[in-house]
Amino acid sequence: MGKRMYNVLFHTHTVSGIVISVALYIIFFAGSFSFFRDEIINWERGHQVEIKDEIAINIDTALSHLGQQYELRGRDINLRHYYNERQVGVSLSASKDSTASKEARVGAFFYLDTEDKSTATYPESYTLGEFLYRLHFFAQIPYPYGYHLSGFTAFFFLFTILTGIIIHWRKIVTNFYVFRPWAKLKTIWTDSHTALGLIGFPFQLVYALTGAFFMLQSIVMAPYIAVLYNGDQQAFDKALEQEHSTYEYSHRPLSGIESLSKYTAEVQSKWIDFKITELKIDNYGDQNMYLTISGNIDPRNKMNGIGKITYKVADQNIVYEKNPMEKNSYADVTKNILSRLHLADYAGYGLRIISFILGLISCYVILSGVMIWLVARDKKSVSDKQKKFNQSVVFWYLAICLSMYPMVALEFVLVKLFAPAGMTFIYKTFFIGWLVLSIFFAWKKNNAFTTKWSLGLGAVLGLFIPLVNWIESGNWIWDNLRLACYDIAFIDIFWIALSVFSLLSLRRMKQAIVLDKKSGKTF
Amino acid sequence: MPANPKYLAQSKWQRFAKITAGFIGGFGVSAAIHIVLAIWFDRSIVLITSSFSSFLLWSVLFVVAYIPRNGWRVWAIYLSIILLCGAIVLLHQ
Numbered sequence: 001m002g003k004r005m006y007n008v009l010f011h012t013h014t015v016s017g018i019v020i021s022v023a024l025y026i027i028f029f030a031g032s033f034s035f036f037r038d039e040i041i042n043w044e045r046g047h048q049v050e051i052k053d054e055i056a057i058n059i060d061t062a063l064s065h066l067g068q069q070y071e072l073r074g075r076d077i078n079l080r081h082y083y084n085e086r087q088v089g090v091s092l093s094a095s096k097d098s099t100a101s102k103e104a105r106v107g108a109f110f111y112l113d114t115e116d117k118s119t120a121t122y123p124e125s126y127t128l129g130e131f132l133y134r135l136h137f138f139a140q141i142p143y144p145y146g147y148h149l150s151g152f153t154a155f156f157f158l159f160t161i162l163t164g165i166i167i168h169w170r171k172i173v174t175n176f177y178v179f180r181p182w183a184k185l186k187t188i189w190t191d192s193h194t195a196l197g198l199i200g201f202p203f204q205l206v207y208a209l210t211g212a213f214f215m216l217q218s219i220v221m222a223p224y225i226a227v228l229y230n231g232d233q234q235a236f237d238k239a240l241e242q243e244h245s246t247y248e249y250s251h252r253p254l255s256g257i258e259s260l261s262k263y264t265a266e267v268q269s270k271w272i273d274f275k276i277t278e279l280k281i282d283n284y285g286d287q288n289m290y291l292t293i294s295g296n297i298d299p300r301n302k303m304n305g306i307g308k309i310t311y312k313v314a315d316q317n318i319v320y321e322k323n324p325m326e327k328n329s330y331a332d333v334t335k336n337i338l339s340r341l342h343l344a345d346y347a348g349y350g351l352r353i354i355s356f357i358l359g360l361i362s363c364y365v366i367l368s369g370v371m372i373w374l375v376a377r378d379k380k381s382v383s384d385k386q387k388k389f390n391q392s393v394v395f396w397y398l399a400i401c402l403s404m405y406p407m408v409a410l411e412f413v414l415v416k417l418f419a420p421a422g423m424t425f426i427y428k429t430f431f432i433g434w435l436v437l438s439i440f441f442a443w444k445k446n447n448a449f450t451t452k453w454s455l456g457l458g459a460v461l462g463l464f465i466p467l468v469n470w471i472e473s474g475n476w477i478w479d480n481l482r483l484a485c486y487d488i489a490f491i492d493i494f495w496i497a498l499s500v501f502s503l504l505s506l507r508r509m510k511q512a513i514v515l516d517k518k519s520g521k522t523f
Numbered sequence: 524m525p526a527n528p529k530y531l532a533q534s535k536w537q538r539f540a541k542i543t544a545g546f547i548g549g550f551g552v553s554a555a556i557h558i559v560l561a562i563w564f565d566r567s568i569v570l571i572t573s574s575f576s577s578f579l580l581w582s583v584l585f586v587v588a589y590i591p592r593n594g595w596r597v598w599a600i601y602l603s604i605i606l607l608c609g610a611i612v613l614l615h616q
Contacts, residue, residue: 008530155578155581216578220577220581334574
């Protein structure tokens with residue numbers, strides 16, 4: 001690689017990195033916590049979920065409870081396991097029956113608690129776990145702008161890591177062993193940026209690609225639909241095996257609906273380790289009533305084991321079957337792998353803990369990149385005005401990024417103290433608190449101060465988290481472990497570990513600053 | 524460090540040409556190549572593969588757009604690839 005090309009690519013790496021840095025940091029930071037989305041939610045609610053990765057309610061029980069509140073005849077009913085929470089998502093279509101009451105002619109979406117059988121709307125069951133999860137793709141910004149913003153951030157991130165690996169290519173082996181933590185701060189930034197960037201590269205590549213896929217799929221697929229399918233979305237969906245089958249309503253009632261759980265039992269005995277994640281009933285109570293059971297084999301046994309079966313209830317015949325025990329189709333495998341790789345939900349706690357650490361390492365790589373950008377421009381040839389501008393950019397960047405840590409910790413404390421917190425409460429406290437803290441740190445104009453106080457505040461608030469949980473629930477970590485409430489115990493232990501790590505880094509940081517002062521350099 | 528400015532494109536128009544060629548042109552080339560592949564080979568397999576390969580190709584084309592000295596040349600090359608693919612699509616219809 002020639003000198004010109006090296007410098008050109010170096011510059012594109014710097015500029016693209018600086019432009020996306022804050023958005024990318026927020027995505028990685030909130031995203032890292034999202035690996036524990038379900039644990040956070042169960043911790044917040046004080047729930048323990050025993051049956052995971054599948055619908056934890058008998059279909060007949062669910063229907064009888066729904067039937068008490070809603071007139072079900074003529075509706076399409078969809079029960080869906082989204083996450084490992086106690087509740088399942090319920091979606092009811094408007095009744096297709098012309099004799100149905102006015103109330104039955106409107107659809108509904110809500111959650112059904114699998115234990116106490118209560119129902120709740122989406123805002124009612126909003127939690128901190130959901131908030132952090134949605135923050136990592138900017139869902140709080142109105143659709144589709146938030147989604148596209150995060151998607152393009154992922155795409156430009158792909159560009160940044162590609163140029164990063166290219167410019168680092170020749171020094172990849174030699175520099176891997178170069179780490180001069182006791183030299184000066186600038187070499188700490190550069191050495192750690194390249195070493196950790198390289199270690200994190202495969203991880204980051206996967207997340208950039210899958211993240212872009214999730215958020216920008218509609219944009220990259222648009223030309224194919226237009227050219228290959230003449231704009232016919234349905235034909236395109238069919239080719240990608242993502243069409244939804246619909247069944248006509250016959251207006252002939254089905255006499256006496258028998259138990260549907262025999263179908264789910266049949267599926268589970270037929271397909272070993274099959275986890276039902278979706279139950280779909282078309283035309284409830286009609287001669288054309290169909291039951292579709294979808295799910296997958298436990299990924300620990302078969303990574304790509306997507307299965308689906310449709311019964312016609314009137315004659316109990318199977319009208320469609322996708323056997324999960326057999327080799328899955330290419331479409332199913334690709335979609336399954338892309339989402340499993342992103343969610344890291346196929347290998348238990350270990351994988352998610354490693355992913356969390358790699359996510360935080362990515363956060364570090366982003367911020368060290370910003371610091372390199374700053375110190376590399378702190379030289380005589382740069383005008384004072386430009387230097388001042390660069391400095392204030394970094395003051396703001398660090399203020400916004402680093403204050404996320406104490407804010408997240410504080411939010412854990414708040415949702416427990418003011419339970420049930422709900423959507424408005426979380427929005428208000430988190431965003432206003434974050435804004436105030438960012439403005440305060442930016443106003444202080446001291447990067448060391450911002451870093452120290454963010455870490456310190458985060459660590460102290462983090463230690464309060466198990467304490468608040470004890471005050472509110474009366475259970476310490478060991479109580480929760482004894483009660484087999486592993487999700488709850490996990491969050492307490494997780495925050496203690498994070499706090500201890502933050503305090504240790506803080507101690508190291510103080511030593512580094514003292515050392516740097518000795519060598520007469522400031523940053 | 525930082526990049527030596529003597530190697531970088533100085534003109535704003537050049538910068539504009541490279542960014543647009545990489546971002547818009549790169550997207551177009553990636554889409555066009557995938558469409559041609561979808562016509563030649565199994566359509567659904569190509570389209571499903573494109574859910575990740577299109578981003579990879581697009582981002583590589585974005586990087587490549589910065590290599591030539593003249594950004595308009597990149598536009599010319601990318602546009603001719605798109606037109607060539609367009610011609611293949613028309614021939615197959």
